[in-house]
Amino acid sequence: MIGAMFHRLIRKRDGAPDPDTWRSVAAGFAFLDHLDAAGRERLRTLCGRFLERKQISGAAGFEPDETVRLSIAIQACLPIVYLDLAAYEGFVEIVVYPARFLVPREQVDDAGVVHESIDALSGEAMDGGPVVLSWEDTAAEGLDGGTSVVIHEFVHKLDLLDGMADGTPPLPPGRRRRWREVLERSFEWYVAELDELEALIPHTVDPESPAADHWYRQLPLDPYAATDHAEFFAVAAETFFLEPGVLADALPEFYRELALFFRQDPLVAPKEC
Numbered sequence: 001m002i003g004a005m006f007h008r009l010i011r012k013r014d015g016a017p018d019p020d021t022w023r024s025v026a027a028g029f030a031f032l033d034h035l036d037a038a039g040r041e042r043l044r045t046l047c048g049r050f051l052e053r054k055q056i057s058g059a060a061g062f063e064p065d066e067t068v069r070l071s072i073a074i075q076a077c078l079p080i081v082y083l084d085l086a087a088y089e090g091f092v093e094i095v096v097y098p099a100r101f102l103v104p105r106e107q108v109d110d111a112g113v114v115h116e117s118i119d120a121l122s123g124e125a126m127d128g129g130p131v132v133l134s135w136e137d138t139a140a141e142g143l144d145g146g147t148s149v150v151i152h153e154f155v156h157k158l159d160l161l162d163g164m165a166d167g168t169p170p171l172p173p174g175r176r177r178r179w180r181e182v183l184e185r186s187f188e189w190y191v192a193e194l195d196e197l198e199a200l201i202p203h204t205v206d207p208e209s210p211a212a213d214h215w216y217r218q219l220p221l222d223p224y225a226a227t228d229h230a231e232f233f234a235v236a237a238e239t240f241f242l243e244p245g246v247l248a249d250a251l252p253e254f255y256r257e258l259a260l261f262f263r264q265d266p267l268v269a270p271k272e273c
């Protein structure tokens with residue numbers, strides 16, 4: 001049938017995901033709601049091109065299926081839907097574990113003593129290397145409380161485009177100066193808020209335990225944001241897309257910088273109903 005063949009050829013050329021799979025997977029991500037019909041179509045096409053260029057492989061016996069691939073593509077491409085896919089050039093591989101994966105770490109303290117530990121990670125982005133993800137933390141049903149490990153790791157990739165993980169993506173000089181001022185101010189404010197809150201946690205409560213969540217939930221961002229400027233940018237970007245109202249209320253200046261950079265404002269509903 002010529003019609004069917006033509007359709008297949010068209011599909012092959014733009015690589016966009018099949019509309020039915022797209023609809024069912026995209027429906028799981030409420031944070032796409034601010035995109036209008038043209039924005040969603042742009043995202044679908046971008047996801048197709050992304051999946052053609054990236055090699056998504058499983059680890060520890062995990063086999064990524066179409067839902068896994070598309071779930072990753074949607075969250076990875078949302079930040080760049082109005083930018084350029086070239087932003088993600090320079091690496092090809094995405095490795096997916098079924099759940100959190102263990103990474104051995106070595107840290108040298110001020111006294112020169114080496115501390116060895118094993119961290120359980122939900123994601124990791126290496127400069128020039130692969131993005132590693134835990135499927136349990138990537139699936140739509142695994143996203144809780146404004147976090148997306150995929151958005152987080154791919155925002156690190158945007159940050160790294162100029163070769164530095166410093167919380168500042170490539171920007172024209174004037175915008176870059178403004179971004180750095182706002183980033184610094186927002187980061188300092190957040191660290192002070194975190195210090196103030198931690199002083200309120202009773203000594204009987206272990207800050208690392210779930211019992212401390214009650215206190216940390218009062219913060220606009222996950223405490224990991226206080227690590228450094230790079231983590232602040234990545235964590236704030238997650239909140240920007242998943243809980244935009246929370247970020248806009250707490251850090252309106254940084255919210256504006258993010259909206260300008262990503263060329264989208266998740267607080268503005270699409271024009272058509």
Ligand SMILES: [Zn+2]
Binds near residue numbers: 156231234
């Ligand atoms: Zn990070």
